[in-house]
Amino acid sequence: MSKLYLVPTPIGNLKDITFRAIEVLQEADLILAEDTRTSGKLLKHFNITTQMHSHHMHNEHKTTEGIVKRIQAGETIALISDAGTPAISDPGFLLTRACVEAGIEVDCLPGATAFVPALVNSGLPNDKFVFEGFLPVKKGRQTRLQLLAEETRTIIFYESPHKLVKSLTQFVDYFGADRQISVSREITKLHEETIRGTVAEVLAHYEAKPPKGEIVVIVGGKK
Structure with a gap:
């Protein structure tokens, strides 16, 4: 079932990522990353080859509608920030709210936050x-x-x-x-x-x- 995953990433020590987070990032159709260069290092470390698109405070107002439509069309999308839990002093709230309003399932994984x-x-x-x-x-x-x-x-x-x-x-x-x-x-x-x-x-x-x-x-x- 298509949904939006909010996936916490390590705030420092890479061992703090969860097995479930790795699994979700591997199986998602697309990963939205605050900075694809920063997240690229994390994904490479865990051999995650899922395609990434940038989603950050400077473009989230423009990209949110398109992301919602992709999930409605059947894709499962994971959102990560540079470190920690998305939407905690990082991008994520606007997309989460849009998905909730559209009746899309949102699943926030437990994990690192500073x-x-x-x-x-x-x-x-x-x-x-x-x-x-x-x-x-x-x-x-x-x-x-x-x-x-x-x-x-x-x-x-x-x-x-x-x-x-x-x-x-x-x-x-x-x-x-x-x-x-x-x-x-x-x-x-x-x-x-x-x-x-x-x-x-x-x-x-x-x-x-x-x-x-x-x-x-x-x-x-x-x-």
């Missing part, structure tokens, strides 16, 4: 949390931080290495220097690390040692 190990590993409360992804770059950023300053649940952010110090500096201003925080970097990769402490302590660490790689920031909620 914020879950970062949250569990943080030592901060994880019974209730809010996922914010990337903060707005400019417009709406201060307003968002003002609202989150009153949030009592643990807050999860994604951040790029060249913006981390700026964000931590703003966290001092909006959340307070003593708010507990955990920063996980390069999860599952060779240089994986987690730095925990107050916002001020973690800021001082990264001011002295500029970060590299993919970053997840976990901020404790307001007491």
Whole structure:
């Protein structure tokens, strides 16, 4: 039966892919990839020869309708992002919504996503949390931080290495220097690390040692 598969891919260590993910990618009629060059390395590693097309934030508005029609015509299509679970701060939502509205079956496989190990590993409360992804770059950023300053649940952010110090500096201003925080970097990769402490302590660490790689920031909620 034709359907859309959302297939998580490793965020670092290639061994984190599941047997089922490999099977789905091998048997699909087409793989939609955020970056075909990046995904090509993954597929080559697992000897997956399925045809790929690019599907990313810059073209998804134009390609979604055609993809829906292909599935309706009988094809099974798998969507992957560069790393992690599609639609989590990556393309995937628009296509998923379009398929649901068209009555197409959507199957999301369980698998790698960066914020879950970062949250569990943080030592901060994880019974209730809010996922914010990337903060707005400019417009709406201060307003968002003002609202989150009153949030009592643990807050999860994604951040790029060249913006981390700026964000931590703003966290001092909006959340307070003593708010507990955990920063996980390069999860599952060779240089994986987690730095925990107050916002001020973690800021001082990264001011002295500029970060590299993919970053997840976990901020404790307001007491």
